[in-house]
Amino acid sequence: MLITNGKITTFGETNEIIENGALRVEGSRITDVGDTARLKAAYPQEEIVDAGGQLVMPGNICGHTHFYGAFARGMAIPGEPPRDFPEILGKLWWRLDRALLEEDVKYSALVCLVDAIKHGTTTLIDHHASPAAINGSLDLIAEAVAEAGLRASLCYEVTDRNGRSGAQAGIAENVRFLHAVQERENPLLAASFGLHASLTLSAETLADCVAAGFSSQAGGGEGGSGFHIHAAEGIADQEDSLRRSGKRVIHRLHEVGILGPKSILAHCIHVDAWEMEILRDTGTWVTHQPRSNMNNAVGVAPVETMLRGGIKVGLGNDGFSNNMWAEWKTAYLVHKLWHGDPRRAGGYDIIQMAVDNNAALARVFWPDAPLGELAPGAYADLILVDYHPFTELTAGNLPWHILFGFEASAVTSTMVAGKWLMRDRVLLTLDEMAIAAKARELSAAVWQRYVELDA
Numbered sequence: 001m002l003i004t005n006g007k008i009t010t011f012g013e014t015n016e017i018i019e020n021g022a023l024r025v026e027g028s029r030i031t032d033v034g035d036t037a038r039l040k041a042a043y044p045q046e047e048i049v050d051a052g053g054q055l056v057m058p059g060n061i062c063g064h065t066h067f068y069g070a071f072a073r074g075m076a077i078p079g080e081p082p083r084d085f086p087e088i089l090g091k092l093w094w095r096l097d098r099a100l101l102e103e104d105v106k107y108s109a110l111v112c113l114v115d116a117i118k119h120g121t122t123t124l125i126d127h128h129a130s131p132a133a134i135n136g137s138l139d140l141i142a143e144a145v146a147e148a149g150l151r152a153s154l155c156y157e158v159t160d161r162n163g164r165s166g167a168q169a170g171i172a173e174n175v176r177f178l179h180a181v182q183e184r185e186n187p188l189l190a191a192s193f194g195l196h197a198s199l200t201l202s203a204e205t206l207a208d209c210v211a212a213g214f215s216s217q218a219g220g221g222e223g224g225s226g227f228h229i230h231a232a233e234g235i236a237d238q239e240d241s242l243r244r245s246g247k248r249v250i251h252r253l254h255e256v257g258i259l260g261p262k263s264i265l266a267h268c269i270h271v272d273a274w275e276m277e278i279l280r281d282t283g284t285w286v287t288h289q290p291r292s293n294m295n296n297a298v299g300v301a302p303v304e305t306m307l308r309g310g311i312k313v314g315l316g317n318d319g320f321s322n323n324m325w326a327e328w329k330t331a332y333l334v335h336k337l338w339h340g341d342p343r344r345a346g347g348y349d350i351i352q353m354a355v356d357n358n359a360a361l362a363r364v365f366w367p368d369a370p371l372g373e374l375a376p377g378a379y380a381d382l383i384l385v386d387y388h389p390f391t392e393l394t395a396g397n398l399p400w401h402i403l404f405g406f407e408a409s410a411v412t413s414t415m416v417a418g419k420w421l422m423r424d425r426v427l428l429t430l431d432e433m434a435i436a437a438k439a440r441e442l443s444a445a446v447w448q449r450y451v452e453l454d455a
């Protein structure tokens with residue numbers, strides 16, 4: 001297939017915008033990129049999809065999300081509003097996750113996947129919790145991902161907050177799914193080993209996770225897929241870690257063997273210089289989720305410092321909408337306000353996290369070909385964007401066009417691995433109306449169970 005008559009926005013090493021450009025898709029990959037006239041002449045027999053002058057861009061990548069949180073939308077939290085992050089966890093998330101049963105797990109994922117396709121987010125790294133339905137939960141999400149046709153890496157968050165048996169069931173689910181993914185036919189699915197956060201993990205459980213992780217090749221070694229955990233999201237995580245172990249969170253996690261070039265630490269807001277040094281030296285991934293951080297009032301991660309020092313920081317959404325450009329914009333704005341300096345967090349810092357580093361993070365899970373760029377050999381994960389600039393648009397000023405001009409509603413078509421998931425705003429793999437109707441029915445029952453758990 002040739003996608004012609006587009007502004008091909010390559011990102012990646014070439015980082016150019018090819019006016020009246022085209023690209024050729026064969027199977028799951030891009031095989032040629034260039035001028036429309038040249039590609040039409042070179043491939044006269046190909047099916048042609050005319051982009052009509054739209055931008056053709058790599059699909060967005062989300063480095064950390066929670067499909068399971070979808071049913072929180074519009075839900076009332078009984079009693080006094082939570083006054084800090086631990087209260088938000090206790091009153092909202094740790095009750096909502098316990099109210100989820102099997103079908104809820106699947107539909108929470110499906111509604112997020114609809115949202116991702118519509119907003120042009122083609123790769124998602126999810127972190128799942130459903131303590132009342134642990135065993136097999138990742139298969140339910142995997143089914144939803146396969147129906148959607150998106151690319152996703154999944155894990156189950158191990159925690160001690162549902163007792164020793166809950167922790168062991170979480171470990172078993174990670175191990176089971178890591179093996180299942182290796183045997184699974186679907187190359188769009190990947191896995192890592194999930195843990196909640198230092199503050200809900202005892203020394204024994206951490207050790208069990210690392211032992212199970214390495215035995216299922218989830219450790220840092222070749223062929224493994226690493227760990228995915230929240231770290232230093234609130235100050236409570238540091239206080240708890242010091243109380244339990246006499247060590248700060250990053251030191252505690254490093255000492256047991258959680259860190260490494262395939263592991264993801266979400267947030268890392270309250271980390272000091274020596275913890276950053278460990279993150280850099282171990283090549284550990286950090287993800288930044290400013291919308292969630294603002295909502296929870298937990299602070300702002302020192303991502304500019306981390307980037308300057310060579311820490312690999314990507315961008316996630318922590319369960320907020322899969323409109324990743326909204327997360328880009330928040331990242332661009334919040335550091336300016338936080339530091340009282342409009343020079344902070346420039347457009348290139350945002351691109352480095354959201355495009356370059358997220359692409360490299362995705363490569364941990366899909367090592368065979370590049371994502372996040374349009375180049376021969378890269379996966380054909382791309383979007384068409386109906387954006388007509390009224391000022392000059394170049395590869396150099398593209399970040400500011402995105403930050404100030406792009407809306408996710410401009411995404412008209414979404415392709416993953418060479419397959420259209422949305423064309424001209426029509427979803428091709430998922431039935432949004434039917435999914436939303438079923439989700440409304442299921443979520444009403446989830447809200448009811450949530451209130452009963454609260455009583």
Ligand SMILES: [Zn+2]
Pocket residue numbers: 064065066127230266318
């Ligand atoms: Zn999270």
